Amino acid sequence: MKVHSLILVAPSSAASLSLHPKLLFRKLKTLSTRDDTRLDSVKDFSMGEAPAFILQGLQKGFDNVLESKGGAFETATVVGDKKYVIGGTDGETLSARVKILGEWVNLVELGTKPISCNGHSAVLLKDRILILKKNSKPDDCIWFLEVDTQFVKAQKKILGTEVVAWSKGVIGNAEKPFVISGPSGVGKGTLISMLMTEFPSMFGFSVSHTTRAPRCMEKDGIHYHFTQKSVMENEIKDGKFLEFASVHGNLYGTSVEAVEQVSDSGKRCILEIDVQGARSVRASSLEAMFIFICPPTMEELEKRLRDRGTETEEQVQKRLRNAQNEIEQGTSSGIFDHILHNDNLQECYANLKKLLGLDNCVTSPKSAPKEINLPMDHSVSKIDDKIIINCISSGLEKESNNMILLDVSSLKGGAPGRTRGLDFKVIDGHRNGPM
Numbered sequence: 001m002k003v004h005s006l007i008l009v010a011p012s013s014a015a016s017l018s019l020h021p022k023l024l025f026r027k028l029k030t031l032s033t034r035d036d037t038r039l040d041s042v043k044d045f046s047m048g049e050a051p052a053f054i055l056q057g058l059q060k061g062f063d064n065v066l067e068s069k070g071g072a073f074e075t076a077t078v079v080g081d082k083k084y085v086i087g088g089t090d091g092e093t094l095s096a097r098v099k100i101l102g103e104w105v106n107l108v109e110l111g112t113k114p115i116s117c118n119g120h121s122a123v124l125l126k127d128r129i130l131i132l133k134k135n136s137k138p139d140d141c142i143w144f145l146e147v148d149t150q151f152v153k154a155q156k157k158i159l160g161t162e163v164v165a166w167s168k169g170v171i172g173n174a175e176k177p178f179v180i181s182g183p184s185g186v187g188k189g190t191l192i193s194m195l196m197t198e199f200p201s202m203f204g205f206s207v208s209h210t211t212r213a214p215r216c217m218e219k220d221g222i223h224y225h226f227t228q229k230s231v232m233e234n235e236i237k238d239g240k241f242l243e244f245a246s247v248h249g250n251l252y253g254t255s256v257e258a259v260e261q262v263s264d265s266g267k268r269c270i271l272e273i274d275v276q277g278a279r280s281v282r283a284s285s286l287e288a289m290f291i292f293i294c295p296p297t298m299e300e301l302e303k304r305l306r307d308r309g310t311e312t313e314e315q316v317q318k319r320l321r322n323a324q325n326e327i328e329q330g331t332s333s334g335i336f337d338h339i340l341h342n343d344n345l346q347e348c349y350a351n352l353k354k355l356l357g358l359d360n361c362v363t364s365p366k367s368a369p370k371e372i373n374l375p376m377d378h379s380v381s382k383i384d385d386k387i388i389i390n391c392i393s394s395g396l397e398k399e400s401n402n403m404i405l406l407d408v409s410s411l412k413g414g415a416p417g418r419t420r421g422l423d424f425k426v427i428d429g430h431r432n433g434p435m
């Protein structure tokens, strides 16, 4: 029998990625050939201990799949007394609605929503719903709708309403970003340029937003995203910034997207931000390495700032006044993992490379990122932290029963950024022989 739609209650024994494929196939076959009346017993599941279930379009009339008149595909996921309805083809994106005790209530959806698709599966994990989009590109097929994560809980408190947050799922982990701070003119930008010139495929710069005016050689989107104060303040309210601070009289900030874009490219992200920003990142969920750059003396710092010639006299004075406080904070607050002294530039650069494990480093070509290819037709089931995607191939002479095992045991990050740490394995059914 071909498995079209399958619903499982998580057995106590964990199916791990290391489970022998033959055993897994056997286990699934047993479960999938069960009488469909088995489904009724799990219709009323509640959230908490992560009951395993699938929401699948193929099982018409099944409680969790709603198909509205216009052909809009929707799934409903019950979490305690709430029912999250996800889908709709009337817009360009998927969206979510929620019913509490049978009544529709106002729901704020945060994050970037996924673009619409021809159906999806929805699987309840502990505090979020995994969405597997059908007929979507490999880098767009896995999404999460967070319903009870720390981020959602905090936003509910702030907004005083029901909140969910969308987050795109990414296979693998990002390289640990590093934060470089130090007073204006100490040489942060110079050191970062040297690093990016020597290791172009290894590092990416997080392009900050700022409300200050561009300097003559600065380009929008490359050196900074130059913006208006009111625009940036609204984006801060919308939760788009990982950190922000008022520095030397202007607003500066790192958007969540700036860091995620660098990580998506497989590079290690560099954040060049002030001490207040570093403090905020330290308190955020972003795991990073923190480096503070110190000038040899205040006189030398002043000379470098003046020689750079990018600031007016008034601005130089302001930056020097702030520098004293930054150096005190940077060297005594415990925010920073490492302090480097930029007296001799080449020596400081060599020390920075040492910290980053790059001394005597030979750059090797990067292996291509792992990509998941979800077939249009698949059914989904769940055992503990493993999502089993049964790929249904039709029209082929031989029936293929490939499976994708998606491991959601080590999720990292999440809204307002990407959800990383996903892993998967393809199990070729043919190679396992008859069961």
Ligand SMILES: Nc1ncnc2c1ncn2[C@@H]1O[C@H](COP(=O)(O)OP(=O)(O)OP(=O)(O)O)[C@@H](O)[C@H]1O
Residues within 6 Å of the ligand: 182, 183, 184, 185, 186, 187, 188, 189, 190, 191, 304, 305, 307, 308, 342, 343, 344, 345, 346
């Ligand atoms: N070790 C050094 N010795 C002498 N000059 C230096 C040294 N390091 C950097 N400089 C020079 O000091 C000036 C300021 O450096 P840079 O612009 O990199 O500072 P910054 O910390 O990035 O400043 P800001 O925070 O304002 O962006 C530049 O003209 C640079 O060439």
Ligand SMILES: Nc1nc2c(ncn2[C@@H]2O[C@H](COP(=O)(O)O)[C@@H](O)[C@H]2O)c(=O)[nH]1
Residues within 6 Å of the ligand: 181, 182, 183, 184, 185, 208, 209, 212, 243, 244, 245, 247, 248, 252, 253, 254, 272, 273, 274, 275, 276, 277, 278
């Ligand atoms: N908190 C943040 N501070 C930032 C960010 N980007 C830059 N900076 C700091 O601003 C000063 C001044 O920069 P300049 O380009 O005007 O010379 C610099 O020393 C950085 O420390 C940011 O995104 N967040």
